[in-house]
Amino acid sequence: MQVNIHEAKTKLSKLGELVLKGERVVIARAGKPYLDLVPHRERTEPRAPGRFKGRIHMAEDFDATPEEVIRDFEDG
Template sequence: MQVNMHEAKTQLSKLGEKAWAGEKVVIAKSGKPYLDLVPHREHQAPRQPGRLKGQISIAEDFDHTPADIIAAFEGEL
């Protein structure tokens, strides 16, 4: 749903409820999208690097790029 700035000012509570219910609310200025009204979510727990240690593997030839692929990217083919 898209509403103009004036309507958003007068109906902020109703628009907030719609955003909480999952509806996309866009506030427009001069008929063009200006702001998205989204519900506040508590911050998630900080990332913990290494959580997947030992569960991901990289192929031995990961850093090796065949010559024909390099040539194709460089426009030599």
């Protein structure tokens, strides 16, 4: 089923019920598919922090703001 975005706004509850029953609902914008309406799924596994550890690097001077940038902000 495809509905335009205005119709989706006015019939969101009904569309939500259809999705929960297994219906596929696509929300269109200007006649083209824009969003898929899907039911919420509980996360099955807990989030594991640190999965990018060692893969992201910051420059040594990351926190150092150049004086000209500070002046531009302060002097407008």
